[in-house]
Amino acid sequence: MxxxxxxxxxxxxxxxxxxxxxxxxxxxxxxxxxxxxxxxxxxxxxxxxxxxxxxxxxxxxxxxxxxxLLTPATVCLAIPLYQQIKLLKENMVAIFAGIISGVLTSLVCIFVFALIFNFGHEEYVTLLPKSITTAIGMGISEELGGYVTITVAVIIITGVLGNICGEAVCKIFKITNPVAKGIALGTSSHAIGTAKAMEMGEIEGAMSSLSIVIAGICTMVGASVFANFI
Structure with missing residues (x-):
């Protein structure tokens, strides 16, 4: 074989x-x-x-x-966003505030996690891009000196968990707004979470698609800053 x-x-x-x-x-x-x-x-x-x-x-x-096919598939997620462009304009401030809050929460949690378990710099920066799409996360990890293969595994695990648990978490905390659901899934669990968001509805899918892009850009900047903390 x-x-x-x-x-x-x-x-x-x-x-x-x-x-x-x-x-x-x-x-x-x-x-x-x-x-x-x-x-x-x-x-x-x-x-x-x-x-x-x-x-x-x-x-x-x-x-x-x-x-x-990973990169063009990610780019194609812009299609549902274009279809909901009016909704984006109406809720722009709330949407961007939610995405930025999600990115900061992820980076801070990894920082605290690294302090608790006494991680070295390499292990720490390996986990920083855990909540963004693989295409972007691999580049960030490599540039910061992390272990790229472990970063890929962590990104996939994060996405799968978001896909499996995302809808249940929304129900537990009574999150019913489709925009909020989409932002939460896209910011925390990238493309795999977006697949779940698209199952939930068109608005959820569009907002999740936007979150992937904005969260990726914010994480690139934020990870470069947070990488200096350990």
Whole structure:
């Protein structure tokens, strides 16, 4: 199997897509947030690599074409935002205040977390971009001297948790405004949370799409400042 992946340029993509399709099937069947397609696909790929003793680097090389689609897929999230541009203009101050508050909360929590567990600088800056999309977070982590591979894992975990728990948290705290829901999901759990926001409604999806962009920019600036604290 390892040799097959080495000789193939697409089998890594096939394995990844199969895992995601399995996740979609389970989610439709059981209708539970815990069966998140991305989470299921991650578990599926890990099991395949362990079962067939496939080297991760070989798999990653074969699946790299999926990574090329990450940036254009993120850019396409601007479409629902354009469709709700009137709503954005009407609530601009509240929207930007919410996004900035979310970014600052994330950075402060990581700073406190690092102090409690006595993290070194590398571990600290690795976690700072946890709530923004992978395409931006990887660059921030690398520039600040963090461990990029761990940053990617943390970003994915953050997104999956936001996707699974986001709607339940909104219900617990009785957050009913669609704009607030979208901002919360996009700012805290980037593109994966936005996928959930789009399931909840058009307004939630549009606001979450905007949050990804603004939160990414704010985190770039904020992480550079917070990186000097440890």
């Amino acid at each position: 390892n040799q097959m992946i080495i000789n193939s340029t697409t089998i890594g993509v096939v394995i990844s897509v199969m895992g995601y399709e399995l996740g979609l099937l389970l989610k439709r069947k059981f209708k539970s947030a815990i069966f998140n397609p991305l989470l299921i696909s991650i578990i599926f790929v890990i099991c395949c690599l362990l079962l067939f003793r496939v080297d991760y680097n070989n798999y990653n090389k074969s699946a790299q074409y999926l990574s090329y």
